[in-house]
Amino acid sequence: xxxxxxxxxxxxKPGLQLADGRQIDASGFGMDWNxxxxxxxxxxxxxxxxxxxxxxxxxxxxxxxxxxxxxARPSKIVCIGLNFSDHAEETGQAAPEEPIIFFKATSALVxxxxxxxxxxxxxxxxxxxxxAVVIGKKASYVSEADALDHVxxxxxxxxxxxxxxQIERGxxxxxxxxxxxxxxxxxxxxxxxxxxxxxxxxxxxxxxGETKQNGNTCNLIFNIPQVVGYLSQFMTLLPGDVISTxxxxxxxxxxxxxxxxxxxxxxxxxxDGLGESRQEAVNA
Ligand code: ZN
Numbered sequence: 365x366x367x368x369x370x371x372x373x374x375x376x377k378p379g380l381q382l383a384d385g386r387q388i389d390a391s392g393f394g395m396d397w398n399x400x401x402x403x404x405x406x407x408x409x410x411x412x413x414x415x416x417x418x419x420x421x422x423x424x425x426x427x428x429x430x431x432x433x434x435x436a437r438p439s440k441i442v443c444i445g446l447n448f449s450d451h452a453e454e455t456g457q458a459a460p461e462e463p464i465i466f467f468k469a470t471s472a473l474v475x476x477x478x479x480x481x482x483x484x485x486x487x488x489x490x491x492x493x494x495x496a497v498v499i500g501k502k503a504s505y506v507s508e509a510d511a512l513d514h515v516x517x518x519x520x521x522x523x524x525x526x527x528x529x530q531i532e533r534g535x536x537x538x539x540x541x542x543x544x545x546x547x548x549x550x551x552x553x554x555x556x557x558x559x560x561x562x563x564x565x566x567x568x569x570x571x572x573g574e575t576k577q578n579g580n581t582c583n584l585i586f587n588i589p590q591v592v593g594y595l596s597q598f599m600t601l602l603p604g605d606v607i608s609t610x611x612x613x614x615x616x617x618x619x620x621x622x623x624x625x626x627x628x629x630x631x632x633x634x635x636d637g638l639g640e641s642r643q644e645a646v647n648a
Contacts, residue, residue: 365412366552367397367517369432369475370425376432379425380415381552387429388422390414397553398436402500402516402603408555432475434519434550435498438604441468441547442595443494443523445537447585447610454618463586463594468523468608469542476550476641480524482625483543484648488527489625492611493569493577493633495562496521497588498553503601511592514601517553518562520638521608522569522631524548527617527624544648549606551639559637563587567612569633571625577633579612 366381370389378390378397393414395401402408445464446452452459482489500516523541530540556562562581569577586594591609595601616623625631625645634640 365408365415365555366558368434368550368552369397369436370429371432372430373432376436380419382419387425388419389425390422392418392422396436397434397604399439399602399604402498403502405500408516430475431477431551433473433548434476434553435604435606437470437473438606439470439602441470441473441606441608443468443541443608444586444591444610448579448583448612449585450579450583450613451611451615451618454613454615459585463591465595466537466541468538468547472542472544472547474545474548476520476548478545478548478643479646480548480625480631480643481543481545481648482627482645483526483529486526486528487624488617488622489645490525490527490616491569491571491576491625491631491633492523492525492615493567493579493635494521494523494608494611495565495567495581495635495638496549497592497607497609499601499603499605499607502603503592503596506593506596508589508593511589512556514592515556515588516603517555518559518638519549519553520551520633520635520641521547521549521606522633522641522643523608523611548641548643551641554638565636565638567635569614569631571623571631572629576616577612577614579614583612584609
């Protein structure tokens, strides 16, 4: 199944993308795609059954309907840093021996095609195409072998980053990762059965039509079971939590000279099986 959310920011509703590409409202199911929904695997089975019976009679989304983040605001967004060796190299850092983890404020969450807002005083707003993992069952001290039992699905994410805030202003990376609109997630969350092999998905990103990132999840230094298991040794991952697993080479910081976003720039990105998204840069 492909779960999406739609509507204006103050009245977002659950929806589904069907196998034929139709996007429908799923309010009739009676739950939003949030912690309560993901906490009980029976809800996903219930949704599957609801769709079999109701998909054809549910309202189809009108052309131009805003897509919201495909999951409701989670308890946390955890990101993995430098998880592709080519990206570690372009930033001048060694590939990490253990996963580097940092947080992104959940208030940064927006829809996949919303504008990216360049923060006030920002001169170094940058892009990062990433595979996001959505947690299903609560995960605490989970082994690598059991980790995928705790994954509800996967989604496309652009881990926007203000490099001066992140690197030049002291303290933790969270400062450069948390600005409003810095976490467009979607268009949809795909359940694992929708993907042939999550460890072999092409991922790409273009700015103004020019390819900047061209990677594959097969090059992750720490793969998804490793990341989920590792994180769960340090914190409890709650249902609906989002883990962004890292970006391949081709971020703006890695170019010589570096390239950053300005008002009017258009960023497009996609991952095999997880759809595409598009953000236009505007000033705060
Ligand atoms: Zn990232």
